[in-house]
Amino acid sequence: DGSMGSKNGVGPNGAAAPLSVSVFASASPETPDAYIEAAAELGARLADAGFHCVNGGGSRGCMGALNRAVQKHGGRVTGVIHEKWIGEEAAAGLDELIVVGGDDLCLRKQGLFDNGDVLVTLPGGVGTIDELFDGIAGVHTGLSTLPICIVNVNGYYDHMLAQLQRAVDERLIRMPYASLLHSVSTPAEAVEWCRRQKKRNGGPKVSSSAYGTAKLFGLELNYVRGFLHGATAGVLCAAAFASILRSSTK
Secondary structure (H helix, E strand, O other), rough: OOOOOOOOOOOOOOOHHHOOOEOOOOOOOOOOOHHHHHHHHHHHHHHHHHOOOEOOOOOOOHHHHHHHHHHOOOOEEEEEHHOOOOHEEEEEOOOEEEEEEOOOOHHHHHHHHHOOOOOOOOOOOOHHHHHHHHHHHHHHHHHOOEEEEEEHHHHHHHHHHHHHOOOOOHHOOOOHHHHHHEEEHHHHHHHHHOOOOOOOOOOOOOOOOHHHHHHHHHHHHHHHHHHHHHHHHHHHHHHHHHHHHEEEEE
16 A cells, blocks of 8 residues: 555645655666666655655656656656756656756755655765765754665665764764664665655645745845845945045045
8 A cells, every 4th residue: 555644744635645755866877777777666666655756857867767667657756957957867757847046056955855755865976975965964963854765775875884884983973873864775675664754744845836936036135145245345345445545645
């Protein structure tokens, strides 16, 4: 039975709202077959469980395999993608595509965090590891309560887990790393872990429909803030220059 029941929240028409699972995963076309197969299995199992899949919206690597499997099994996918990759990498036919801008990946990561109830990480490269550690840092600092699970296919994350354990042993991380993330070996175990999690109160913090407006507004504030900082610096420089001129004419 894929239904999560009332413990995961209730939808607008009284039905149990699906758990939203944000998945971090490789987008490389050279991703090894074992990881592609794990991504496809995870996508199928998420859809069969009735979960909503959120990810980076790519068409390649683990991400592409994940998206195709979710849709093949009748599931729903929301992609969060940077405008830089719209024409190049965006998967076709997603149920929803959230496009963010900015000169870095902060808004994209925030979109993945905001629109998920839990985070699941498949094997991936620098982008995937960055997203994962951003999530871990949020939990470690108490700024986030999002549950995190890694799917450690073929021991891909063994060295990372060993590094975390060393940081714990040397008191650089102040809690057991198992308090920060859960590690499993297979997609089946990851989905069973998802079944034990609960939806956030009221669901994801920012709805998909409002996300773009909220983030664009945030960007506008950044531009205004940058303008004010620049204007203030200009006024101060002008005042200092005027003071020097006055002194030199005395």
